Amino acid sequence: MSTDPNDLESLVNRRYEHGFVTDIESETLPPGLNEDVIRAISARKKEPEFMLDWRLKAYRHWLTLQEPEWAHVHYPQIDYQDISYFSAPKSDDDRPKSLDEVDPKLLETYEKLGIPLHERARLAGVAVDAVFDSVSVATTFKDKLHDAGVIFCPFSEAVIKHPDLVKKYLGSVVPHRDNFFAALNSAVFTDGSFVYIPKGVRCPMELSTYFRINAANTGQFERTLIVAEEGSHVSYLEGCTAPMRDENQLHAAVVELVAMKDAEIKYSTVQNWYPGDENGKGGIYNFVTKRGDCRGDNSRISWTQVETGSAITWKYPSCILRGENSVGEFYSVAVTNNMQQADTGTKMIHIGKNSSSTIVSKGISAGRAQQSYRGLVKVMPQADGARNHTQCDSLLIGKNCGAHTFPYMEVKNPSAKVEHEATTSRISENQLFYCRQRGISEEDAVNMIVNGFCKEVFKELPMEFAVEAQALLNVSLEGAVG
Amino acid sequence: MLEVKNLKASIVGKEILSGLNLSVAAGEVHAIMGPNGSGKSTLAQVIAGQTDYEVTDGSVEFLGKDLLELETEERAREGIFLGFQYPVEIPGVNNAYLLKAAVNAKRKHHGLSEIDAFEFLKLAREKMAMLGMDQSFLNRGVNEGFSGGEKKRNEILQMAMLEPLLAILDETDSGLDIDALKAVANGVNSLRDPERAIVLVTHYQRLLDYIEPDYVHVLSGGRIVRSGDKSLALELEERGYEWVREAANA
């Protein structure tokens, strides 16, 4: 390995580990989108009427919208008529009641992903609601959660079993009119997670969902809704990986969080979707709308994310700080390598008095990747004493990558305190030489520097996932230098 | 231990070392002196494996091995330590973490088990006490915001922890006040050992009052133009570098 400065550009030759396709026969709707497709999705999921009406309303609105073009990303035109909007593993009609009944091929897939569902769930005490394609296949630890009064189930199940809760909260944070991708999701979403934590309950375990895209040419539209009633507490982890693909795959999820008075929601994401090859071919397009509503006083919502995947990421987990003294937090590590493009950030909307928010964004770019941080801090006139602190750091590896920062601040209350700090640094040849002279390999040196750069965010992740996230980062940047 | 023969090295096409010879045996302390820009750091960097420099001729052997064939990290694990003239800052990376990773990389290379956290801390604290370093340095970023003197002490701490066979200290004395200089000299002297060789690069004779060298060499124009015992350093101090330059050209 040499430290010739020119070699800094020969970044990343790592093959995507999770790039394989499981050949479980999928029952897939033919490509195309119209009202009949939406009716078919709703019928297959045996949804009540209100759900179908809601979908159709969203679809009709979506038809009037233009795809947004303002993000700092470039990709070929997506043909929405070329996407299949529903696919389920064959065994869907006969849902497995336990892991023993799960298609062994599927379990093998989890195995390859390093998610031994059995062990993981038992050892770590994590309830796993695994989504395979568009339908949830295995759900564990239901009993323990049931005893606590927690509802944690596939979204499609919630629609049938808890229609009142779904009706009350669905779209209350991200309305179907919110944006192009949210409208599309509202029309065609197939599954996701539903979480309801009753008043005063501290969820007895971390809730976790692993998403995985599988069937070819199938868009994936998850819908997640988490409601934390007064004084309750929940920590939720979302993680995902996807198989290698040649066509670009669209992903447009919507996540809605509602925190009532004194409630706390911690939402952590470790995202590792296929980023495409060195030339950017075949990666996932990830257009996500994530928003939390701190509806009650003293409520708190934290978004923590470690993102290494996707060809294109367009994502701004946000908090609406409605309650007095409510707290919004955003801790993010985003890695872009090769031809990856990411336009991410957050929005903190201060409405409640003395609401406060913290933004810590760590961006790492290598190869020819482009990364933008786009953050909005908005303080409404009534938000007396609102505070925000934003720390936005970029780390560059090599000479052909870029980092861009677009901080927007709209402060309409003079008592507000809003601070923004930003830094950009580059891993230098001198730093690497220094480490190597101490006997540390170049790869370990890069990992050390990157992990040091990210530790503020890692410490916000639930313990068991922090280690995983760190390993993921190391793998993502393998070969990033030299 | 170290045999440098007819070494020629250049950077961006410019020749800096032009046929340098140097022989260092275990147990010896050598001082390399010379005017600014004479190639002292270049020599140190080439031995450490900095690839910005191109070796165009000659050989470097370390314990009978062709050093130029080895990667930088392999040289380090074999026992070569370079105390940098300008130690780089690595913000965010914990000083203790780097130190422990370095110690373990070397131990692994020699088939030893990793040092445990307790052992490591004990050892590090001992060495820091000897160097008059505050414990808090362990938890700071590597060289982050350190003063010049603190950086140099940190280099010596790393050396003391890594126990190299050959330590090359590139102007570790420059910019130090007298207390720091004494602390550094103390650290270096404590490592003097029949198994170990130390090469001090300096352009002041001041350091040599505290660390007594067995040999003194004068580097000029990319070559060692004069070698002698420690009296050479005193003579140099008196007569200046012009004197050796003239001697070299004569």
Ligand SMILES: Nc1ncnc2c1ncn2[C@@H]1O[C@H](COP(=O)(O)OP(=O)(O)O)[C@@H](O)[C@H]1O
């Ligand atoms: N990166 C570089 N590019 C061009 N010239 C360099 C570079 N590094 C060192 N040099 C030149 O090499 C010569 C020797 O430098 P150096 O070995 O640092 O000298 P010393 O340590 O004896 O003061 C000087 O003339 C210096 O300008």
Ligand SMILES: [Mg+2]
């Ligand atoms: Mg020098």
